[in-house]
Ligand SMILES: Cc1ncc(C[n+]2csc(CCOP(=O)(O)OP(=O)(O)O)c2C)c(N)n1
């Protein structure tokens with residue numbers, strides 16, 4: 001079965017790369033196969049571990065939110081190959097700019113699941129140290145990270161050129177930048193501006209689009225008449241369309257793109273065609289806007305399942321490995337849960353101090369209003385809880 005595509009009219013204009021098909025069989029692709037030729041069994045097992053760990057953490061995130069322990073959770077289920085496959089080939093010195101669903105990318109960059117969940121528990125407005133992981137913090141404002149990514153990429157290229165002209169070229173490989181965004185975000189104006197600048201200045205930036213077929217309740221077909229990868233040509237750089245549920249295809253496409261960026265051959269766009277198997281967030285109910293048949297169809301294209309089958313049938317990986325990984329993932333999830341439950345959220349009024357670096361009269365007024373409101377309650381209970389909230393002043 002091939003992936004359901006909403007844009008068959010223009011599909012013939014750009015090949016869709018796939019190296020590991022739905023049945024776990026490897027396909028030959030002259031352009032991309034050479035980029036995964038050196039992968040060892042250990043590498044494949046690492047990819048499998050990362051993808052399944054991310055899925056297990058994701059499941060725990062949803063449970064924790066349902067139990068009132070997280071403010072919100074943003075599920076990634078279905079997008080593990082796109083995320084792990086694109087993050088794994090990056091170097092520690094490369095800089096990544098995520099949206100808000102890139103948990104598996106963050107884990108691959110060494111962010112601990114508990115660090116990431118601090119944001120979703122309201123402990124912090126960030127979560128991890130962007131300098132330590134060379135990965136920016138999440139942003140909920142669609143596409144806002146992409147101009148930053150392009151500016152950062154332009155800056156690294158300029159720094160390098162300046163150092164070279166001064167006769168002090170860095171010994172390290174040129175840095176690459178990856179900007180992650182979704183099919184929905186791709187229609188924001190900032191994306192157009194980013195792509196124009198990136199092209200004009202040959203910025204070493206990879207625009208990595210996870211086309212998960214939905215922007216909350218808006219289907220991809222409404223957002224674009226063409227595969228998003230075809231748009232790159234209009235800006236004058238290369239766009240690749242890849243099966244985003246095929247981790248080998250994503251690794252290969254990303255390696256190819258990073259090599260091009262490091263050689264100073266301008267930006268690259270990758271559209272990874274994948275599927276958001278769960279809800280948009282824990283505040284969303286997808287049964288209201290999409291058909292069960294569609295979910296079932298994509299269920300057969302699961303990115304983890306095909307790697308599992310491949311490892312079993314072509315590398316003799318046995319039950320013991322899969323059982324061990326499952327057990328390790330459960331342990332990870334249990335430790336994560338304990339760590340999350342031990343995090344004490346700060347008092348609500350403290351959030352006012354975090355709006356700006358300097359005091360601001362409007363924020364001060366809001367804080368005073370909140371404290372006044374809170375003082376109207378006679379009990380220590382949360383005033384937002386009307387069951388126990390005192391006088392209701
Ligand atoms: C500038 C802006 N407009 C609207 C929203 C509301 N919003 C949040 S997520 C979302 C859909 C995004 O879809 P997509 O880019 O495909 O990413 P996905 O959630 O599918 O990963 C929208 C419209 C927002 N966060 N920011």
Ligand SMILES: [Mg+2]
Nearest residue numbers: 182183214215
């Ligand atoms: Mg989307």
